[in-house]
Amino acid sequence: MSANIVASSLAVGYGHRPIISGVEFTLEPGALMVLIGTNGSGKSTLLKTLAGLLTAQSGSVQVLGAEPGTLPARVAYLPQHPVSSHSLPLRVHDVVAMGRFAHRGLLRRTTAHDTSIVIDVMKRTGADEFSARALRDLSGGQQQRTHLAQVLARQAEVLLLDEPTAGLDINGRQAVADLISQERSRGVTVVMATHELGDAEGADIVMLLAQRVVAQGTPAHALSDAALRECFGFTQPH
Amino acid sequence: MGDFLLGPFNDNEFLRLSLMASVLVACTCAVAGTFVVLRGLAFVGDALAHGVVPGVATATLLGVSGVLGAGVGAVVMMFGVGVVSRRYRMSSDTSIGLLFVGMLALGVIINSRSRSFSGDITTILFGEVLGVSGADLLWQFGALTAVCAIAWVCRRPFLLLSVDEGLAQTSGFSVRRYHNMMLGMVALTVVASFQTVGTLLVIGMLIAPAATGALFASRVSTVMLTASGVGIVSSYIGLLLSYHADLAAGASIVLVAVLIFTLCAIVVEVRRWQNHRKDIHHDHEQPHIHAQVHL
Numbered sequence: 001m002s003a004n005i006v007a008s009s010l011a012v013g014y015g016h017r018p019i020i021s022g023v024e025f026t027l028e029p030g031a032l033m034v035l036i037g038t039n040g041s042g043k044s045t046l047l048k049t050l051a052g053l054l055t056a057q058s059g060s061v062q063v064l065g066a067e068p069g070t071l072p073a074r075v076a077y078l079p080q081h082p083v084s085s086h087s088l089p090l091r092v093h094d095v096v097a098m099g100r101f102a103h104r105g106l107l108r109r110t111t112a113h114d115t116s117i118v119i120d121v122m123k124r125t126g127a128d129e130f131s132a133r134a135l136r137d138l139s140g141g142q143q144q145r146t147h148l149a150q151v152l153a154r155q156a157e158v159l160l161l162d163e164p165t166a167g168l169d170i171n172g173r174q175a176v177a178d179l180i181s182q183e184r185s186r187g188v189t190v191v192m193a194t195h196e197l198g199d200a201e202g203a204d205i206v207m208l209l210a211q212r213v214v215a216q217g218t219p220a221h222a223l224s225d226a227a228l229r230e231c232f233g234f235t236q237p238h
Numbered sequence: 239m240g241d242f243l244l245g246p247f248n249d250n251e252f253l254r255l256s257l258m259a260s261v262l263v264a265c266t267c268a269v270a271g272t273f274v275v276l277r278g279l280a281f282v283g284d285a286l287a288h289g290v291v292p293g294v295a296t297a298t299l300l301g302v303s304g305v306l307g308a309g310v311g312a313v314v315m316m317f318g319v320g321v322v323s324r325r326y327r328m329s330s331d332t333s334i335g336l337l338f339v340g341m342l343a344l345g346v347i348i349n350s351r352s353r354s355f356s357g358d359i360t361t362i363l364f365g366e367v368l369g370v371s372g373a374d375l376l377w378q379f380g381a382l383t384a385v386c387a388i389a390w391v392c393r394r395p396f397l398l399l400s401v402d403e404g405l406a407q408t409s410g411f412s413v414r415r416y417h418n419m420m421l422g423m424v425a426l427t428v429v430a431s432f433q434t435v436g437t438l439l440v441i442g443m444l445i446a447p448a449a450t451g452a453l454f455a456s457r458v459s460t461v462m463l464t465a466s467g468v469g470i471v472s473s474y475i476g477l478l479l480s481y482h483a484d485l486a487a488g489a490s491i492v493l494v495a496v497l498i499f500t501l502c503a504i505v506v507e508v509r510r511w512q513n514h515r516k517d518i519h520h521d522h523e524q525p526h527i528h529a530q531v532h533l
Contacts, residue, residue: 048404051404053404053407069408072408072409072410075408076408079404088276088400089451089458089461090401091457094458098394098397098409101394102408102409102410104394105410106391106394133456137456
């Protein structure tokens with residue numbers, strides 16, 4: 001089985017300033033990698049590089065055997081706090097349907113298959129409960145579920161999720177964990193950035209970041225007391 | 239009453255032409271303005287509107303078409319905004335603001351070489367809605383068709399850009415290409431509208447009707463339709479006021495559009511306040527109900 005994402009000696013950052021360097025990992029189909037760190041630690045920068053929004057400063061990275069950003073129908077990216085959610089006059093159903101645009105391109109018509117996928121992911125995420133409402137009238141958690149549904153509607157082979165559990169209560173976080181688990185069971189590779197240590201549960205690889213890779217490996221290894229103290233200045237209560 | 243409302247348009251052909259031109263401008267601005275409001279490009283739109291001033295002033299001085307001059311001015315402004323935003327480390331509103339005042343000052347200086355300086359600059363800035371010709375209408379109809387075509391073809395990338403640029407890029411749509419397409423659509427709207435409402439006031443027609451639509455609608459197509467309706471009503475009431483009260487026609491149209499937005503915004507705020515009060519009332523009643531159940 002070939003790997004879905006391979007990074008080797010990868011350095012990522014903005015302009016000519018690297019934020020993280022020496023990143024190495026290989027993710028097989030169905031794998032989950034969780035990026036954990038404080039604000040500015042480089043989680044989003046690494047995700048944006050995998051999504052093709054930033055160019056790798058050095059080293060190499062391949063997503064589904066190609067340069068990042070070149071396979072939009074097969075790789076989906078959830079940005080952190082999509083900017084206009086609070087003011088856009090868009091219905092939830094229309095926002096979720098945008099997830100199919102990568103498959104339809106500029107002019108190809110939406111098909112019955114697209115519609116059934118949109119309805120299915122709205123049911124799975126619970127967004128069907130408020131599908132006819134305007135996005136701006138929803139709570140932060142409902143908006144986040146809508147954006148997650150949009151990403152799932154892509155039916156991608158790789159999901160790059162930037163803080164998908166932000167603004168969600170404990171039930172919402174569990175629902176996201178269940179959705180990620182379902183996606184992984186059908187072979188989707190997931191890379192997720194988060195502040196929540198609990199989101200690392202069940203991950204194949206956890207990468208602890210603080211403008212460098214502090215620790216990397218299984219949750220037990222990467223979230224050791226020594227690594228957490230080095231990254232955050234505190235340890236988890238036992 | 240019918241004479242007051244329809245008489246001016248029945249009796250004066252120039253007013254009928256003005257109304258038709260204003261309606262075409264209203265519809266063009268509704269389509270382009272919807273994306274200006276959704277993407278928060280009001281300042282860029284304003285800068286593009288002022289960027290055409292030196293082009294029109296030069297065209298007037300050379301005795302060639304003002305529309306041609308406006309088109310050249312808009313292209314220069316679009317190029318300038320793009321270059322300054324990308325190459326220099328300053329916020330986009332600073333770079334756009336500098337270009338905006340620079341182009342406006344250049345336009346006024348070029349226009350000061352004209353024999354009828356004050357008349358020309360007033361026409362450029364505030365339009366000449368009562369002086370439109372049949373040929374102007376034809377050109378405005380062409381611009382409306384082109385703007386609608388661009389908005390329809392690019393609806394998917396334009397929508398994605400309005401939500402998040404990263405989302406547009408990772409969905410396979412080039413942010414730079416479709417951002418430029420959007421600016422081009424706004425520039426075409428400005429060039430097509432400046433003769434009617436002027437370069438100073440065109441931004442009012444771009445923003446006020448679309449912002450009114452965005453207050454109520456939960457679909458982009460509904461925002462456009464509402465904006466068209468508000469623009470058309472503003473055109474009619476503005477021209478009527480201008481005729482009966484001897485007011486500046488272009489400014490009257492834009493002022494009516496802004497007043498409609500203000501009224502609608504007040505209605506929305508009052509409704510929101512009432513809903514908030516209802517929620518508070520409901521929250522206060524809930525413990526009381528529980529208390530009764532427990533008793």
